[in-house]
Amino acid sequence: AVSANGNGCPPIDIAGGEVPGGEVQLAGDKSSQYLTSILLSAPYFKNDTCIHIQGDLTSKSYADITLDIMKTFGVSVINESYQRFKVKAGDRYNAQTYQVESDWSSASYFLAAAAVTGGEVTLTDINPHSVQGDAQFTSVLEKMGCRVEKKSNTLQIKGNPLKGITINMNNMPDAVQTLAVTALFAEGETVIQGIGNLRIKETDRILALANELTRLGAEVGTGEDYLVIRPGDYRGAEIETYDDHRMAMSFAVAGLKIPGIRIKNPTCVEKSFPDFFQRFANL
Known part of the structure; x- marks a missing residue:
């Protein structure tokens, strides 16, 4: 694989042929997405593959999602404490009908809506026991004071007076912005730790949050x-x-509690949730 512009970035020219597999060294402190891509492909490599993680793997919950879906489709991976992942060459995925779970990251905004307003929201057709990391966001809101009731495929949240917390969100990076806005309406400070990889997302999310929360008066x-x-x-x-x-x-x-908020470029939600604002308005 060669960077077409010689700067280490896309576009990338990739020559076809067998991927040898074998021993792979992979930095784990920036993103788990590189690991996921290799894991998913590794059964089709020429040789068995062992991925050695350099440092501590960030966003382990996303690795868990990958391992879970690979197992569902018939490929087992040996996970040695998130430091080594071993995949056998020659294993094959088994085609099947698969129900894709509802997305907990998208659900977090509706949970937060109940939390900040003291209202109630019920989510349906959602798996409370999902391996998605953001499924644990309900536990975060419980720590802040909300009441949560889980059933087999539904979840109800009731907002209560909120209190600030200190929490490591490394396994829930996509819910950090939701938590940061929720924290505006809590009593006391909220400290969100373990989120260094947010600086290399769609934007530097730590800086972006600091700018916009400050703009509102926090x-x-x-x-x-x-x-x-x-x-x-x-x-x-x-x-x-x-x-x-x-x-x-x-x-x-935040607009549910602070009058006069206007969101610039709202169409950016089309990346993951095109009808978000229509659904949010239905609350």
Whole structure:
């Protein structure tokens, strides 16, 4: 594989042929997506593959999703404490009819809506026991004061007065923006840790959150991998989305409590949730 422009970035020219497999060294501190792509392909490599993770693997929950779906389709992976992953060459996926789960990242905005308004929201056709990392966002809201009731394929949340928490969100990176906005309406400060990889998402999400939360009137502190949010006196504002779908959807939650919020470039939600604002309006 060769970068067409010689700068290490796409477009990339890829020559066909067998992939040898074998021993692979992979940095794990920036993203789990590189691991996922190799794992999914590894059964079709020429030789058995062992992926050695350099450092601590970030966003382990996404690796769990990958391993779970590979197992469902007939390929088992040996996971040695998220430091080594072993895949046998020659294993093959078995075709089947598969029901794709509802997306917990998208659900987080509706859960947060109940949390900040003190209302009730019921989610249907959702798996409360999913391996998706963001399925644990309900536990975060419980720690902040909400009441959650889970059934086989539904979940109900009731908002209560919120309190600030300190939490490591490394396994729920896509829910960080939702939590940050929710924290605006909690009593006391909220400290969100373990989120350094948010700096290399659609935008530098730590910087983007600091900018827009401050614009609304919160007091915000940041570090390389953390965010501290202290409630303040809020005012309406135009929210810059940085062409990041999760910025737009998260700050829509703030609009439920702060009059005068306008979301710039709302069409950026089309990346993951094209009809988000129509569904959100139905609340």
